[in-house]
Amino acid sequence: MYVGIDTSKDFFDATGLEEEQVVLQTQYSNKTAGFEQLLISVKTCKMVIIEATGPYYLPLAMFLSRNNIPVSVVNPLIIKRFSQMKMSRAKTDKKDSFLIAQYGQIHKPSLWKAPANSIVKIKQLDTYMEGLAKRRQMALNQLHAFQSSGDVDDQLVKEIKEEVALFDIKISKIEKQIDKLIQKEHKDMATYLRSIPGIGPKSAYLMIIATNGFKDFENYKQVISYFGLAPRIYESGSSVRGSTKICKMGMSKVRKTLYMAARQAIRFNKACKELYDRLRAKGKSHRLALIAAVNKLIKQAFSIVKNKKMYNPEYCAVQ
Numbered sequence: 657m658y659v660g661i662d663t664s665k666d667f668f669d670a671t672g673l674e675e676e677q678v679v680l681q682t683q684y685s686n687k688t689a690g691f692e693q694l695l696i697s698v699k700t701c702k703m704v705i706i707e708a709t710g711p712y713y714l715p716l717a718m719f720l721s722r723n724n725i726p727v728s729v730v731n732p733l734i735i736k737r738f739s740q741m742k743m744s745r746a747k748t749d750k751k752d753s754f755l756i757a758q759y760g761q762i763h764k765p766s767l768w769k770a771p772a773n774s775i776v777k778i779k780q781l782d783t784y785m786e787g788l789a790k791r792r793q794m795a796l797n798q799l800h801a802f803q804s805s806g807d808v809d810d811q812l813v814k815e816i817k818e819e820v821a822l823f824d825i826k827i828s829k830i831e832k833q834i835d836k837l838i839q840k841e842h843k844d845m846a847t848y849l850r851s852i853p854g855i856g857p858k859s860a861y862l863m864i865i866a867t868n869g870f871k872d873f874e875n876y877k878q879v880i881s882y883f884g885l886a887p888r889i890y891e892s893g894s895s896v897r898g899s900t901k902i903c904k905m906g907m908s909k910v911r912k913t914l915y916m917a918a919r920q921a922i923r924f925n926k927a928c929k930e931l932y933d934r935l936r937a938k939g940k941s942h943r944l945a946l947i948a949a950v951n952k953l954i955k956q957a958f959s960i961v962k963n964k965k966m967y968n969p970e971y972c973a974v975q
Contacts, residue, residue: 657701660756663712670694671753672701675759681750686712691719698725703767705760707732707752711783714776721770728765732865735759764881774841778834778865785830786909793824834861845869845929848960854921854928854953861911863957866910876958880951883910911950918949926969 657679659672663686672680680697684690687734694716698704703726706713713729735752738759759765771779797872799816802808838846838861864870867882873879880886921928928949935945960967 657755658755658761659704661706662752663709667755668812671757673757727768729768775865838930854917859917870961876955886946914950922949
C-alpha cells in the first residue's frame with residue numbers, strides 16, 4: 657500500500673492505494689493523537705508520501721520516521737505538475753492525498769531522511785528571526801509614513817524608535833543562538849563553507865539547514881535543482897524561442913541570500929569571477945552570469961563539504 661498525505665495546520669488527509677484500489681481514506685488531527693491513529697493503518701505500507709506544505713508536514717514526517725515507516729517528502733510543485741499531467745481539475749484535500757498516493761505508487765520517490773534536532777532548532781530560530789525582521793521593517797515604514805506627513809507627535813516617534821531598537825536586540829540575540837548551535841553541532845562544516853570567498857555566516861548556515869548538512873544529496877546538481885536554480889529553456893518548435901530562466905521550486909530565501917553571496921564572489925572568488933567575466937564577454941546578461949556564479953558557489957560548497965577540505969582557489973578554479 658502507498659499512502660498519500662495532504663497536510664494543513666489542524667488536519668491531514670490520508671489516502672492509501674493498493675494497485676488502483678482505495679483501501680484507506682481518512683482525515684486525522686495534525687497532532688500526536690492523529691499520528692498514532694495513522695500509524696496503526698500504515699505499519700505494513702510500502703511508503704508514505706507527504707507533500708511538503710509549509711512547516712505542517714514536519715512533525716508527522718518525523719513521527720513516522722522514528723517509528724520506522726518509509727517516508728518520502730515531495731515538493732508541492734511536483735504534485736501540481738503530476739496533477740496537470742493527469743488532467744485533474746478537482747481541488748480537495750481528499751483528491752490531493754489521492755494524487756499524492758498515485759504519484760508515490762508510480763514514481764517511487766526517494767526516502768526522506770529526518771533532519772538532526774540541531775537543524776530543526778536552527779530552522780525555527782531562523783524563521784522566528786525572519787518574522788522579527790519583517791515586523792521591524794513594518795515599524796520603520798510606519799515611522800517614515802508619519803514623518804512624511806510633516807506633522808508627527810514626538811512621543812510617537814520616540815516609541816516607534818524604541819520598538820525598532822527592541823527588535824534589534826531580539827534579532828541580535830537570535831543570531832547569537834544560531835551561531836552557538838552552528839559552532840556546537842556543525843562547526844567544521846561551517847568553517848569549510850566560510851572559507852569560500854563570498855560565503856558568509858548567514859549563507860553558510862542557510863545552506864546547512866536547507867540541505868540537512870548536504871546529507872540528502874548525491875551531487876551538486878541535485879542541490880542546484882533543489883534550490884530552484886536549474887536553468888530551464890523555453891522553446892516551442894523551431895520558431896518560438898524564449899529566454900533561459902531558472903526553475904523556481906521554492907527556496908526563495910536561500911536563493912536571495914546566495915545572490916548576495918555571488919555578488920561578493922564575482923569580486924573575490926577566482927573561479928566565480930572568471931566565469932562571470934567570461935559570460936559577460938559573450939554578451940550574456942548580468943542576471944544570467946550572476947546565476948551561473950551562484951551555481952559555481954554551490955558546486956564549490958558541495959565539493960568542499962564532501963571532501964572536508966578548506967577552499968583552495970587553484971583547485972576550485974579548475975572544477
